[in-house]
Amino acid sequence: MVPDYTTLIEPVKNRRTFEEVSDKLKELVFNGTLKPGQQLPSEQALARLFAVGRQSVREALRILELSGFIKTRAGTRGGAVIEGTMLSKMTGPFLDTFKFHKVSLEDCINARKAIEMSVLEFVIRSADDTDIENLRENLVRAKSRLASGNSAYEENIDFHRVLARASKNYTFCIVMESIMAVFADFKSRALDVRTEQSKKIIEGHEALVNAIAAKKKKLAIELLEKDLANAKMIVLVNSE
Amino acid sequence: MVPDYTTLIEPVKNRRTFEEVSDKLKELVFNGTLKPGQQLPSEQALARLFAVGRQSVREALRILELSGFIKTRAGTRGGAVIEGTMLSKMTGPFLDTFKFHKVSLEDCINARKAIEMSVLEFVIRSADDTDIENLRENLVRAKSRLASGNSAYEENIDFHRVLARASKNYTFCIVMESIMAVFADFKSRALDVRTEQSKKIIEGHEALVNAIAAKKKKLAIELLEKDLANAKMIVLVNSE
DNA sequence: TCACATTTGTCCGTATGTATC
DNA sequence: AGATACATACGGACAAATGTG
Numbered sequence: 001m002v003p004d005y006t007t008l009i010e011p012v013k014n015r016r017t018f019e020e021v022s023d024k025l026k027e028l029v030f031n032g033t034l035k036p037g038q039q040l041p042s043e044q045a046l047a048r049l050f051a052v053g054r055q056s057v058r059e060a061l062r063i064l065e066l067s068g069f070i071k072t073r074a075g076t077r078g079g080a081v082i083e084g085t086m087l088s089k090m091t092g093p094f095l096d097t098f099k100f101h102k103v104s105l106e107d108c109i110n111a112r113k114a115i116e117m118s119v120l121e122f123v124i125r126s127a128d129d130t131d132i133e134n135l136r137e138n139l140v141r142a143k144s145r146l147a148s149g150n151s152a153y154e155e156n157i158d159f160h161r162v163l164a165r166a167s168k169n170y171t172f173c174i175v176m177e178s179i180m181a182v183f184a185d186f187k188s189r190a191l192d193v194r195t196e197q198s199k200k201i202i203e204g205h206e207a208l209v210n211a212i213a214a215k216k217k218k219l220a221i222e223l224l225e226k227d228l229a230n231a232k233m234i235v236l237v238n239s240e
Numbered sequence: 241m242v243p244d245y246t247t248l249i250e251p252v253k254n255r256r257t258f259e260e261v262s263d264k265l266k267e268l269v270f271n272g273t274l275k276p277g278q279q280l281p282s283e284q285a286l287a288r289l290f291a292v293g294r295q296s297v298r299e300a301l302r303i304l305e306l307s308g309f310i311k312t313r314a315g316t317r318g319g320a321v322i323e324g325t326m327l328s329k330m331t332g333p334f335l336d337t338f339k340f341h342k343v344s345l346e347d348c349i350n351a352r353k354a355i356e357m358s359v360l361e362f363v364i365r366s367a368d369d370t371d372i373e374n375l376r377e378n379l380v381r382a383k384s385r386l387a388s389g390n391s392a393y394e395e396n397i398d399f400h401r402v403l404a405r406a407s408k409n410y411t412f413c414i415v416m417e418s419i420m421a422v423f424a425d426f427k428s429r430a431l432d433v434r435t436e437q438s439k440k441i442i443e444g445h446e447a448l449v450n451a452i453a454a455k456k457k458k459l460a461i462e463l464l465e466k467d468l469a470n471a472k473m474i475v476l477v478n479s480e
Numbered sequence: 481t482c483a484c485a486t487t488t489g490t491c492c493g494t495a496t497g498t499a500t501c
Numbered sequence: 502a503g504a505t506a507c508a509t510a511c512g513g514a515c516a517a518a519t520g521t522g
Contacts, residue, residue, distance in 0.1 A: 075519025111411035118354035171351035315499025
């Protein structure tokens, strides 16, 4: 009968100053005291308020910035502003972990397929008119991009983000956002997608949206499988 | 035919010094120049090497620390050391995003079920003897924990991390690590799991491992479904 | 167009706590 | 116990950016 000291007893004061500061500010965001769009006091003012040095405040702000809580701007009327979403900053750590452990693109593609097939099930159950509209809006953006002679790679990645949102389960949004970041990064480094490929992908997306709108589950599953197979081929061919 | 200036033209020098430093160090880790366990020069030395101030080095180190690239220790022979894994630091940003967007536990549980069922398919296909052994080792740890009068909540969470590893696809490891962090955090804040509940979970895990070892796919799926339903009940009851 | 004020970004000097030898 | 080497932390100073009058 050994009691569990490790969870009962915590370090009294091993925490560093900047950690106290960043945790305190995080808490103010979580409990709604600090709302998105709101301006934080200047670094000097924060240092006075917390009764710490400006260096500690700066290191705390770096943490909050990297975590996506705030963005900072220099100059008059500059400073730290609370962000409205943390989704985009989620992807950095995920991508770092991915690269650090040298995960293969193929593994990522395979896992992504499994997860997105689940997402689709949720989408067919829960998608409403607004979601269908958002998906169609993505198709319009992608097509206009294509019409101006560029590939629609970014828009076609975004399609899957919008799809995840239509599942009405934000957990999927976070996960898919992270995974799609891998493909976005891959494109920025290596990929030069042909416009014909983009066109084919968009056509597939269009058919998929129609199937979802019509609640044709079997067809939708089939179409998503085809789309992911297409995407897999494009990525793997270009990663040689 | 509007050319895509946003991807063609990048800001010439908007980057801050500490970003340059942290990116440079990240790159050295990614390309293998800096290996896990290796010691970085002191802050003073790094400042000299990069020809920047100590403050910039410190802010860069904060970023690398938060991202999980390094850990720092004070004292002689202290300093920054390259980490061997980034998995554990992956969870912080995920958890922050989760809280920031106030995702419901139920959504998280539902998404987790969908994803873990996919993981199980991969596990049944790919798990080898070592994986089965790792899973059994987890059961031993959980039981000994129970025998000493504590709940085995942490070990039972860890079971699912080990399961993800058995899929042989590191993408699943990253995703599951992130999701399980939500439950680990939940426990640390609210949950007081009864030992009887832990015992029941462990028995379920044991049956699941046996089914996986015997490659009985249908049975394994059934058992995992039951386990997740159990976990869902325990969490939701305690979150009232 | 041109200062001016404010705030971040950066560097330096110094002091303290901490861990190792 | 004392010396050493490092992170941690504070304060002062100046440069760079940026909005305002």
